[in-house]
Amino acid sequence: MSRLAKPIRFALAVLLVLLSVAACAKKSDNEPSGSSSQTPSSSSSSSEQTGGSSSEEGPDGWKPQSDLSKKVKFTYTSVQAIDGYDYTNGDPLAQYYSSKFNYEMDVAALNWDNWNERLRIWINSGDMPDVAVYNYIHADAAAFVEQGLIKRLPDDWKERWPNVAAVYERTTLGPQMEKVFGGTYFLPRARFMDNLPGDPLPNHPSIFIRKDWAEAVGFPIKSAYKTSEIMEFARLVKEKDPGGVGDKLIPIAENTNHAVELFVARNSTYWNTFYKDKDGKYKWGGASEDTLRGLKLFSEAYRSGLLAPDFYTVKNEEHGAYFNVQGIAGATFFQAPTSNLQTYYNDFKNNLGLDPYENIILATVLGEDGYYHQVDLINYWGTIIFSPNIKDEVFERYMDILDYNATREGYIITNMGLKDVDWTYDENGNVVSLFDEEKEGRPLAGTNGKYPSWGYLLGSIILFDDFAFDNPNTDERLRELSKKVYRERTEIATPETFAHIDWDYYTYDSPSKRRAEIDYYTEYANLITQPGDIEENWRKWVESKMPIIQPVLDELNAKFGN
Amino acid sequence: MDNNALIRRIIRSKETYMLILPGVIWFVIFAYIPMYGLTLAFKTYKANLGIFGSPWVGLEKFEYVFRDPAFMESVWRTLWINLGRIVFTFPVPILLALLLNELRLQWYKKTVQTIFTFPYFLSWIIVASVLINFLDMQGLVNGVIRLLGGEPINFLGNTTLFRPLLYLTDIWKNAGWTMIIYLAAITSIDTEQYESAQLDGATRLQTMWYITLPGIMNTVVVMLILAAGNIMTAGFDQIFNISNAATAKAGEILDIYIYRITFQSAADFSFSTAVSLFRSVINFVLLLLADRICKMLGSEGLFPPIRRTARKGRAILRAGGA
Numbered sequence: 001m002s003r004l005a006k007p008i009r010f011a012l013a014v015l016l017v018l019l020s021v022a023a024c025a026k027k028s029d030n031e032p033s034g035s036s037s038q039t040p041s042s043s044s045s046s047s048e049q050t051g052g053s054s055s056e057e058g059p060d061g062w063k064p065q066s067d068l069s070k071k072v073k074f075t076y077t078s079v080q081a082i083d084g085y086d087y088t089n090g091d092p093l094a095q096y097y098s099s100k101f102n103y104e105m106d107v108a109a110l111n112w113d114n115w116n117e118r119l120r121i122w123i124n125s126g127d128m129p130d131v132a133v134y135n136y137i138h139a140d141a142a143a144f145v146e147q148g149l150i151k152r153l154p155d156d157w158k159e160r161w162p163n164v165a166a167v168y169e170r171t172t173l174g175p176q177m178e179k180v181f182g183g184t185y186f187l188p189r190a191r192f193m194d195n196l197p198g199d200p201l202p203n204h205p206s207i208f209i210r211k212d213w214a215e216a217v218g219f220p221i222k223s224a225y226k227t228s229e230i231m232e233f234a235r236l237v238k239e240k241d242p243g244g245v246g247d248k249l250i251p252i253a254e255n256t257n258h259a260v261e262l263f264v265a266r267n268s269t270y271w272n273t274f275y276k277d278k279d280g281k282y283k284w285g286g287a288s289e290d291t292l293r294g295l296k297l298f299s300e301a302y303r304s305g306l307l308a309p310d311f312y313t314v315k316n317e318e319h320g321a322y323f324n325v326q327g328i329a330g331a332t333f334f335q336a337p338t339s340n341l342q343t344y345y346n347d348f349k350n351n352l353g354l355d356p357y358e359n360i361i362l363a364t365v366l367g368e369d370g371y372y373h374q375v376d377l378i379n380y381w382g383t384i385i386f387s388p389n390i391k392d393e394v395f396e397r398y399m400d401i402l403d404y405n406a407t408r409e410g411y412i413i414t415n416m417g418l419k420d421v422d423w424t425y426d427e428n429g430n431v432v433s434l435f436d437e438e439k440e441g442r443p444l445a446g447t448n449g450k451y452p453s454w455g456y457l458l459g460s461i462i463l464f465d466d467f468a469f470d471n472p473n474t475d476e477r478l479r480e481l482s483k484k485v486y487r488e489r490t491e492i493a494t495p496e497t498f499a500h501i502d503w504d505y506y507t508y509d510s511p512s513k514r515r516a517e518i519d520y521y522t523e524y525a526n527l528i529t530q531p532g533d534i535e536e537n538w539r540k541w542v543e544s545k546m547p548i549i550q551p552v553l554d555e556l557n558a559k560f561g562n
Numbered sequence: 563m564d565n566n567a568l569i570r571r572i573i574r575s576k577e578t579y580m581l582i583l584p585g586v587i588w589f590v591i592f593a594y595i596p597m598y599g600l601t602l603a604f605k606t607y608k609a610n611l612g613i614f615g616s617p618w619v620g621l622e623k624f625e626y627v628f629r630d631p632a633f634m635e636s637v638w639r640t641l642w643i644n645l646g647r648i649v650f651t652f653p654v655p656i657l658l659a660l661l662l663n664e665l666r667l668q669w670y671k672k673t674v675q676t677i678f679t680f681p682y683f684l685s686w687i688i689v690a691s692v693l694i695n696f697l698d699m700q701g702l703v704n705g706v707i708r709l710l711g712g713e714p715i716n717f718l719g720n721t722t723l724f725r726p727l728l729y730l731t732d733i734w735k736n737a738g739w740t741m742i743i744y745l746a747a748i749t750s751i752d753t754e755q756y757e758s759a760q761l762d763g764a765t766r767l768q769t770m771w772y773i774t775l776p777g778i779m780n781t782v783v784v785m786l787i788l789a790a791g792n793i794m795t796a797g798f799d800q801i802f803n804i805s806n807a808a809t810a811k812a813g814e815i816l817d818i819y820i821y822r823i824t825f826q827s828a829a830d831f832s833f834s835t836a837v838s839l840f841r842s843v844i845n846f847v848l849l850l851l852a853d854r855i856c857k858m859l860g861s862e863g864l865f866p867p868i869r870r871t872a873r874k875g876r877a878i879l880r881a882g883g884a
Contacts, residue, residue, distance in 0.1 A: 117825050124829045126609060143829060147609035247708070248700070256807045309716045310699045312807035514830060515626060519822075525807035529719055547629050 066396035073104040074394045075129035081109035094453035130390045133382045142509040151386035153184040163406035171380040180507045188380035192466040200376030202489035206336040209361040216242035224364040234306040237330035251306045253322035253329035255314035256525045262333035263298035267367040272520040280562025287542045299534040324348040338468035338482040371497040401459035415467045433472040504560045512551040602835035623836035636819035644793040650729045654737045659744035678738025690803035719808035751777035783861040791849030794841045
């Protein structure tokens with residue numbers, strides 16, 4: 001037996017080698033065939049596919065620029081991600097994309113409180129993920145570009161990914177920054193593509209008011225209120241407690257950022273920036289009388305208990321839930337993009353058992369002068385940036401995903417889910433929803449939804465705001481209401497109160513300007529929570545900031561002032 | 563002592579020198595080599611050029627530092643907060659060690675020691691979360707106040723209460739751990755002294771005051787000097803996690819200032835290195851100053867003279883041998 005052992009072992013080894021060679025040969029035979037074959041149209045579900053194809057072509061003739069047969073792995077970070085969720089295989093939508101584009105994505109979730117800060121640390125330490133969604137701040141952005149901390153896109157990217165390029169042109173910011181930096185480093189994500197609701201573009205945060213409480217306390221129902229009117233409503237609610245909430249009642253539920261936006265930003269167009277005044281000289285918005293007016297109202301609301309005494313401890317925008325989940329708030333100034341409204345209203349209905357269409361007023365907040373105040377939002381939110389160390393194949397793959405999702409079909413999938421499962425085309429080519437939330441017993445998106453991966457995480461260069469105006473998954477009443485709110489903001493404003501962007505200022509960069517970056521939210525909240533007269537505190541604060549503000553004013557006036 | 567004699571002495575005591583070798587290596591790798599990064603304070607940092615390749619700009623960054631009034635404010639605030647820390651929190655572990663040393667039931671002593679030490683192992687994030695849950699307007703403490711018919715107190719947003727809150731949480735978290743150092747020092751006190759004191763009829767308070775406390779005084783002095791040398795550094799994690807928009811100004815110590823200018827606004831590593839260098843220089847000066855003051859007051863300070871220590875060591879060895 002032992003004499004036979006050696007030849008048997010040898011024979012087995014030879015057999016194994018032969019089998020391995022045969023298997024490899026079979027695999028390599030398959031690869032070119034797969035690459036050259038015309039794969040199913042991009043609309044088909046490919047959840048069982050192991051990989052895409054380099055010549056994959058959609059019905060509109062869309063073609064990838066990378067070899068989809070080769071699997072890529074990449075890291076990604078963004079706000080709004082679900083911590084720990086599997087964005088590669090966690091649900092059929094995630095599987096559809098990861099299978100179609102043959103990738104594995106490792107997502108680092110950021111939240112609203114740590115987004116800017118953590119990403120800034122990662123970028124500066126040369127440790128950023130392959131792809132990131134960056135909240136564009138020009139001073140930072142200029143430093144990143146100058147120091148080579150983010151990738152410069154290849155010069156021919158617009159020809160290779162034309163759908164992304166078309167969106168890029170609509171954002172205004174992209175082309176402007178390209179001029180400044182001499183190349184493309186940032187891909188701004190467009191809020192609107194075809195349905196731009198105004199130029200300058202208004203922002204979406206709105207005041208949500210309990211309509212039933214307003215009626216109970218005799219408060220008028222309108223579509224726009226001055227800040228002081230909101231405070232009047234809060235006073236009435238505080239006095240009469242129409243909801244019978246008791247000790248837990250919060251007349252106006254806010255966190256630090258939204259409180260500052262409600263009181264200061266709605267009264268002061270340039271509350272957090274420098275601006276060119278009518279005399280042609282640059283001024284600092286922090287020192288303007290409008291800002292003081294907003295701060296006085298903010299202070300009054302805080303001191304009279306219309307805001308929660310510890311509103312500044314609210315984390316992660318939980319204040320929105322005080323209104324639509326807990327039902328303990330009379331009003332909240334909160335995010336109101338059209339795409340989120342349905343979920344917000346549904347939560348209101350499911351948690352409070354009330355009809356949101358009958359019990360919520362969604363309105364615009366005006367300054368005390370009766371006008372809407374804001375600086376042009378610029379048609380983007382968040383920019384996509386790439387690590388300077390990203391592999392070309394990963395970069396190309398991600399650009400393919402973005403490009404596909406910028407096609408009509410890709411855009412519908414990112415908004416409505418899988419074709420022929422969640423939506424389809426009718427005989428006239430219109431999009432028809434197949435998703436029934438009531439029947440499904442869960443929403444399309446969100447942690448408890450059908451597709452928790454749904455959102456911008458799967459690679460979007462166009463945000464949901466545009467499609468939301470036409471999305472059949474959103475109740476038509478909400479879509480109409482949202483359009484009206486956007487429209488009114490441009491109507492109830494003057495060119496002075498709702499100003500266009502000053503690109504001279506926006507694109508100006510200097511060490512002094514970088515040093516004058518201030519966290520206005522924290523500073524203003526800090527000011528109004530201090531004891532003493534608010535006007536006196538504000539004057540001292542302005543004085544204390546002048547050593548870092550004045551050099552910027554001097555520079556701006558020397559360069560751009562009249 | 564010539565070089566040969568020094569080398570001979572090192573070879574003779576090689577076992578002792580081997581013991582300190584890991585510590586020396588640690589310091590060289592993690593404390594001395596990274597010091598080349600301090601050159602950034604005199605350069606404009608460009609990530610693509612690296613620390614060595616970035617261009618020199620002289621004292622330009624320091625000019626910016628001193629132009630910002632928030633910088634000097636944060637320096638003074640750091641000094642005051644940490645001086646308060648020394649006054650209010652430094653004596654607590656000494657007191658705890660003295661009291662714990664007087665306990666006679668061993669199981670009770672160990673239980674108390676474990677309970678006091680446990681919070682040290684919690685991170686400041688956890689401590690801050692617990693604190694917020696306890697002290698916010700809807701928290702446990704205010705719930706009790708409401709039950710008793712009182713008006714809730716805004717603990718977390720009150721700048722007057724902010725520093726006491728820092729000191730109390732510092733004591734709760736760290737006193738038990740620091741106490742161990744003093745308990746260890748107490749074990750090295752010669753027990754004959756206690757027996758003699760007992761024969762002389764000394765009360766427990768007197769033995770504590772005249773024997774235990776003087777017996778650990780050198781340790782206390784060393785800890786005090788180290789605390790003084792750390793006065794511009796301590797407290798970042800704690801304040802970062804406990805403060806909020808209302809107490810942001812009250813809590814902006816130098817480390818928070820550095821963090822803010824580095825990561826919360828447009829990042830400028832050279833600028834923050836300049837501030838850090840300034841902070842280290844102040845820490846170093848304070849360390850030397852505290853050491854000198856302690857020596858003037860009769861203590862041995864951080865670095866006792868070698869000969870005296872050696873002589874004392876030899877005397878102890880002889881006494882042990884006898």
